[in-house]
Amino acid sequence: MKIAVLPGDGIGPEIVKEAVKVLHALDEQFEMEEAPVGGAGYEAKGHPLPDSTLALAKEADAILFGAVGDWKYDSLERALRPEQAILGLRKHLQLFANFRPAICYPQLTNASSLKPEIVSGLDILIVRELNGDIYFGAPRGVRQAPDGAFEGAREGFDTMRYSEPEVRRIGHVAFQAAQKRDKRLTSVDKANVLETSQFWKEVMIDVAREYPDVTLSHMYVDNAAMQLVKAPKSFDVIVTGNMFGDILSDEAAMLTGSIGMLPSASLDRNNKGLYEPSHGSAPDIAGKGVANPLATILSAAMMLRYSLNKADQADRIERAVQKVLEAGYRTGDIATPGCRQVGTAEMGDAVRAAL
Amino acid sequence: MKIAVLPGDGIGPEIVKEAVKVLHALDEQFEMEEAPVGGAGYEAKGHPLPDSTLALAKEADAILFGAVGDWKYDSLERALRPEQAILGLRKHLQLFANFRPAICYPQLTNASSLKPEIVSGLDILIVRELNGDIYFGAPRGVRQAPDGAFEGAREGFDTMRYSEPEVRRIGHVAFQAAQKRDKRLTSVDKANVLETSQFWKEVMIDVAREYPDVTLSHMYVDNAAMQLVKAPKSFDVIVTGNMFGDILSDEAAMLTGSIGMLPSASLDRNNKGLYEPSHGSAPDIAGKGVANPLATILSAAMMLRYSLNKADQADRIERAVQKVLEAGYRTGDIATPGCRQVGTAEMGDAVRAAL
Numbered sequence A, B: 001m002k003i004a005v006l007p008g009d010g011i012g013p014e015i016v017k018e019a020v021k022v023l024h025a026l027d028e029q030f031e032m033e034e035a036p037v038g039g040a041g042y043e044a045k046g047h048p049l050p051d052s053t054l055a056l057a058k059e060a061d062a063i064l065f066g067a068v069g070d071w072k073y074d075s076l077e078r079a080l081r082p083e084q085a086i087l088g089l090r091k092h093l094q095l096f097a098n099f100r101p102a103i104c105y106p107q108l109t110n111a112s113s114l115k116p117e118i119v120s121g122l123d124i125l126i127v128r129e130l131n132g133d134i135y136f137g138a139p140r141g142v143r144q145a146p147d148g149a150f151e152g153a154r155e156g157f158d159t160m161r162y163s164e165p166e167v168r169r170i171g172h173v174a175f176q177a178a179q180k181r182d183k184r185l186t187s188v189d190k191a192n193v194l195e196t197s198q199f200w201k202e203v204m205i206d207v208a209r210e211y212p213d214v215t216l217s218h219m220y221v222d223n224a225a226m227q228l229v230k231a232p233k234s235f236d237v238i239v240t241g242n243m244f245g246d247i248l249s250d251e252a253a254m255l256t257g258s259i260g261m262l263p264s265a266s267l268d269r270n271n272k273g274l275y276e277p278s279h280g281s282a283p284d285i286a287g288k289g290v291a292n293p294l295a296t297i298l299s300a301a302m303m304l305r306y307s308l309n310k311a312d313q314a315d316r317i318e319r320a321v322q323k324v325l326e327a328g329y330r331t332g333d334i335a336t337p338g339c340r341q342v343g344t345a346e347m348g349d350a351v352r353a354a355l
């Protein structure tokens, strides 16, 4: 089994290194091959997603991804900026199903900006569609407004769109995820305003007929943004489009107060996937050895479970992470008085030792 | 001066009644005329925004709006549903500038689901553009996908668009609002993905040249959704488009835990405006006399300040609300042990008495 390792920028290399360390400590044989992506791809080959990196990602069984982005690339034209790498990988590999768990670890409840009673025991899953929506819809660009009150003025424009097969396939993924959990699925849309949302909602209702054991409800995105703050534990699984999912999954992650702990998976229809921490590249702390590698290590666990069919090894890693948390190990982002504050490498070592 | 009074549905009539009571207690002469809107408009005249209601709104100097919506209209076609009234009023009256303050009243800090230290003293202002974006962009609808991987399949689609004059006018409004506050403006977009956002950002940067005293920063919408949870007090004024503003203003309102306290204003270029509470029609508690009228009363104060040029009267109302809070009056939504829990009418009476 071959894993493409794409460390990327900022803290990416440091945290991926720890995840690789943990993978090596398992009694499994993985072929791992590394390639530059994001700003690192641009530096090495002139493009955030070099052809050779894309080829490796295509050929591999799974992709372990760090993070991309750095202020120093802000002045590049958009097509060359680091984020294009992740958008390109999602699109070229048809990674349409993004799993973003928002879990509040019992040991870390206090890290949240929310009151402990609101978030303790929080465990929700956001299933975000990744291949469609306004992210990729055409036409898009800058033009002279063709009509309306400001006809003739310059305007920027984009196209939101979702086709029936796209909604169906993410719907099936979400219903099946809900079946393995508390069997409650909330489909988030803006059907009171958007045609795309109204269409999305109708298709979801149709898909629901195949999952009579799952309770489907619908919520407008503005209300979802409120309910996540007010009563996040009222959700089980949320399914939504690419744009709303971008916003809500980040909001939900931040509710836990420990985004440095949250993994994510982006899967294609055959469960091949890209695995990355939910947090970003944090260029401000890059190279200092203080970043939290646990989200990446837990992403590697997700990879073992979903793409590599090694659920037992995934369990081992997750238990090891639990153990190091119980033993009081904390990186700076989740540190509390009296904890054992450690750096990136020590945290990786602690997990490896706890395996 | 003429005020159009549009109570709407659910708790709308009850809360508007209290705001009208407070307005009547001022030493001012207002002509007030009431008209049905939302579900009430549909019941009375077959349309959520009857022609006569729209005519009254156009002719008036300001509009005091309650809330619209009720589950019982869920099965109506979208064009007849209550929300269309508010969208129609915004569009027909060119109310493009939505002011949504998120304020945490010192007496109510504990109502928040966030820790007191995160929200105490919170006072941010969201300036949301209301006339453009994907809310009104054409073309939109359901069609056969013209291209792409699912060419020929049915798809829902919408158009996001912002023209330069639209961005400029909301930009000026936001910069001027920031000038009256802490002079920090955050423009929220998704410029790393959307052409509309990239265009929005460029125009904002250009508008900023006229406001050298205001510090402009840019933030992606997903990050803004996170920072609102993590450190809401780090913001002063946020300016954003219609869609992102819908989501973020509700999220921000809920941070305070007392959305029943939050007013809003939607202004045209001459400061004619529509004033409404930030919360919805709450059909579950309608007619019970328990709804909190303070957001509507504070909306009436905003109306006096922005549209009717009676800042002194606005101050009087706001001080009166402070007094009733200090005296311990609370409706159910903001009740705490030991408070003086009152109903809708008693709260209105208390404010009137405190004027």
Ligand SMILES: CC(C)[C@H](C(=O)O)[C@@H](O)C(=O)O
Pocket: A083, A086, A087, A246, B192, B193, B222
């Ligand atoms: C970097 C950016 C293009 C990306 C997105 O918007 O999808 C990121 O925010 C994410 O959520 O993975």
Ligand SMILES: CC(C)[C@H](C(=O)O)[C@@H](O)C(=O)O
Pocket: A192, A193, A222, B083, B086, B087, B246
């Ligand atoms: C009712 C709905 C159409 C409306 C909107 O999306 O603008 C509401 O959510 C609001 O924010 O005023």
